[in-house]
Amino acid sequence: MTRPARRRQRVPLALLLPAGLGLLFLVLPLAGLLVRAPWTTLPRRLAQPGVLTALRLSLETATAATLLCVALGVPLAWLLARVEFPGRRLVRALVTVPLVLPPVVGGVALLLVFGRRGLLGSWLDTTFGVSLPFTTAGVVLAEAFVAMPFLVIAVEGALRGADPRYEEAAATLGAGRWTTFTRVTLPLVAPGVAAGAVLCWARALGEFGATITFAGNYPGRTQTMPLAVYLALETDVQAAIVLSLILLTVSVAILAGLRDRWVGTA
Amino acid sequence: MTAPLLDAHLVADRGAFHLDVRLRIAAGETVALLGPNGAGKTTALRALAGLHPLSAGHLTLGGVDLDRPGRRVWTPPERRPVGVVFQDYLLFPHLSARDNVAFGPRRRGADRRTARARADGWLDRVGLAGQARHKPRQLSGGQAQRVALARALAVEPTLLLLDEPLAALDARTRLDTRAELQRHLGAHPGATLLVTHDPLDALVLADRLVIVEHGRVVQEGDAATVTARPRTDYVARLVGLNLHRGHADGHAVTVGGLTLTTADTVHGDAFVAFPPAAVALHRGRPDGSPRNVWPATVTGVQRHGDNLRVQLAGPVDVAADVTPAAAAQLGLRPGQPVWAAVKAAETRAYPA
Numbered sequence: 001m002t003r004p005a006r007r008r009q010r011v012p013l014a015l016l017l018p019a020g021l022g023l024l025f026l027v028l029p030l031a032g033l034l035v036r037a038p039w040t041t042l043p044r045r046l047a048q049p050g051v052l053t054a055l056r057l058s059l060e061t062a063t064a065a066t067l068l069c070v071a072l073g074v075p076l077a078w079l080l081a082r083v084e085f086p087g088r089r090l091v092r093a094l095v096t097v098p099l100v101l102p103p104v105v106g107g108v109a110l111l112l113v114f115g116r117r118g119l120l121g122s123w124l125d126t127t128f129g130v131s132l133p134f135t136t137a138g139v140v141l142a143e144a145f146v147a148m149p150f151l152v153i154a155v156e157g158a159l160r161g162a163d164p165r166y167e168e169a170a171a172t173l174g175a176g177r178w179t180t181f182t183r184v185t186l187p188l189v190a191p192g193v194a195a196g197a198v199l200c201w202a203r204a205l206g207e208f209g210a211t212i213t214f215a216g217n218y219p220g221r222t223q224t225m226p227l228a229v230y231l232a233l234e235t236d237v238q239a240a241i242v243l244s245l246i247l248l249t250v251s252v253a254i255l256a257g258l259r260d261r262w263v264g265t266a
Numbered sequence: 267m268t269a270p271l272l273d274a275h276l277v278a279d280r281g282a283f284h285l286d287v288r289l290r291i292a293a294g295e296t297v298a299l300l301g302p303n304g305a306g307k308t309t310a311l312r313a314l315a316g317l318h319p320l321s322a323g324h325l326t327l328g329g330v331d332l333d334r335p336g337r338r339v340w341t342p343p344e345r346r347p348v349g350v351v352f353q354d355y356l357l358f359p360h361l362s363a364r365d366n367v368a369f370g371p372r373r374r375g376a377d378r379r380t381a382r383a384r385a386d387g388w389l390d391r392v393g394l395a396g397q398a399r400h401k402p403r404q405l406s407g408g409q410a411q412r413v414a415l416a417r418a419l420a421v422e423p424t425l426l427l428l429d430e431p432l433a434a435l436d437a438r439t440r441l442d443t444r445a446e447l448q449r450h451l452g453a454h455p456g457a458t459l460l461v462t463h464d465p466l467d468a469l470v471l472a473d474r475l476v477i478v479e480h481g482r483v484v485q486e487g488d489a490a491t492v493t494a495r496p497r498t499d500y501v502a503r504l505v506g507l508n509l510h511r512g513h514a515d516g517h518a519v520t521v522g523g524l525t526l527t528t529a530d531t532v533h534g535d536a537f538v539a540f541p542p543a544a545v546a547l548h549r550g551r552p553d554g555s556p557r558n559v560w561p562a563t564v565t566g567v568q569r570h571g572d573n574l575r576v577q578l579a580g581p582v583d584v585a586a587d588v589t590p591a592a593a594a595q596l597g598l599r600p601g602q603p604v605w606a607a608v609k610a611a612e613t614r615a616y617p618a
Contacts, residue, residue, distance in 0.1 A: 168356075172349065173344075188359070
């Protein structure tokens with residue numbers, strides 16, 4: 001490697017060694033995917049109808065879940081960051097529960113609430129004839145459940161970092177709380193919202209456990225890419241590698257594109 | 267005299283700090299709220315703007331109660347006819363100068379076109395018509411200050427509040443901006459309150475000074491009165507006077523074991539004030555002429571403009587200004603004993 005000469009800092013070996021191992025640990029599996037990919041049969045495998053269906057379903061549900069998270073998560077983050085209310089610490093802890101909960105447990109919990117005989121599900125079914133489990137909407141719900149904490153945490157952090165005196169200035173100019181929120185607060189934390197949405201989308205795209213538990217594994221309806229990868233692994237390892245490669249390429253491409261546009265300015 | 271436009275008795279608490287300040291400002295009048303850091307100036311301003319609730323007292327503007335805890339009257343900041351220029355301006359970073367100024371008129375019911383036209387008018391008045399499309403980060407400190415002023419004035423407030431409006435500017439810009447600010451404040455028909463710790467800003471911009479220390483008003487009056495007759499050490503330092511409190515009996519004021527002869531006649535508790543330049547220093551005891559003379563010890567010497575300011579300890583602690591030539595002649599250094607002398611005609615005594 002040739003690089004312009006610069007002042008070399010001495011890096012202690014005790015830090016350099018684990019850092020290098022860590023990097024290797026993260027990169028090696030990705031390299032493995034590339035090495036073992038069936039490059040010769042790749043075009044034919046890509047053209048198989050099931051692949052594109054699963055990819056489109058993954059992108060659509062991840063995007064819908066992200067929109068749902070933004071619509072509900074940004075106000076929730078605002079509440080946590082700006083309003084003093086009793087039990088705020090408890091609420092903040094509750095918001096992060098899906099982060100530590102195994103996704104499969106999350107899926108079971110969703111079934112108990114939104115399932116056909118669940119707490120809300122039975123009411124939804126009898127009143128509106130709506131049943132969420134094992135539908136595409138159920139996939140969105142499962143992904144949103146797991147991904148929302150990422151958005152709330154990112155936006156709450158951005159709100160705490162934003163100077164609340166801008167909101168006071170807006171108030172002295174005649175803006176009520178809602179106008180202040182839409183005209184001042186939201187534009188100020190826009191980079192944080194964007195960063196949170198990107199994290200949220202990436203988490204939703206990779207969601208597996210809650211989705212398969214709550215929404216099942218029906219091709220074209222609830223079978224997203226991670227589910228397709230897992231299923232393919234049982235029967236055809238080559239196909240699983242191809243699907244993994246596609247998921248990897250698409251998510252890295254989209255994240256890199258968004259990063260340059262928004263997250264870099266955060 | 268007609269009722270003042272602003273009539274306020276601000277009682278507020280912030281942690282252990284207690285504010286209790288009465289303020290009355292007439293239409294067209296500019297009052298400076300002057301005080302050291304932590305005196306409660308900003309709390310008073312926030313209370314007036316509705317950003318800090320009163321715990322007692324009242325706030326009446328143009329005959330309308332905006333805040334009167336005793337009668338459970340409270341008006342939120344967005345419904346008060348009050349404009350604020352914040353210390354670091356707080357221009358919205360995502361909006362252009364024009365949209366910053368148009369923000370107020372827009373929130374108060376003007377449609378977009380009218381609000382923008384009004385904003386352009388105000389930017390023109392502060393001499394920034396060419397910067398209307400600039401974002402705040404593209405503006406210089408002086409320009410940002412003028413946009414902040416235009417933004418506050420664009421809502422045509424009955425009460426205009428300015429929080430240290432010149433503190434963030436460098437010395438050169440401050441001079442120009444101060445002169446321009448004076449012009450705009452003169453044209454403002456409502457009441458204006460200027461919060462500052464800079465006596466020069468207060469003297470140039472305000473018709474009347476209100477001085478607060480530890481959350482209370484310690485002195486108020488026009489510039490001439492306050493500068494000639496300071497009533498606290500803070501004010502005396504601000505206007506550059508030696509100030510001592512003692513007991514007067516005619517022309518003689520007894521201060522800490524020293525009796526000073528003054529030109530004024532006072533009886534009872536009194537202040538005596540004299541400028542450092544009126545204090546003459548001598549190596550030996552000076553004789554002749556009815557002077558106030560006492561032995562003192564030099565505790566410090568600092569540059570002060572073209573002269574040197576000498577701190578003296580003795581029966582009373584005072585500051586004396588001497589020329590560098592005189593200082594060289596006296597060989598002034600800390601610890602040296604000297605004689606201090608002040609002419610009676612240069613001292614001023616007034617009731618405490």
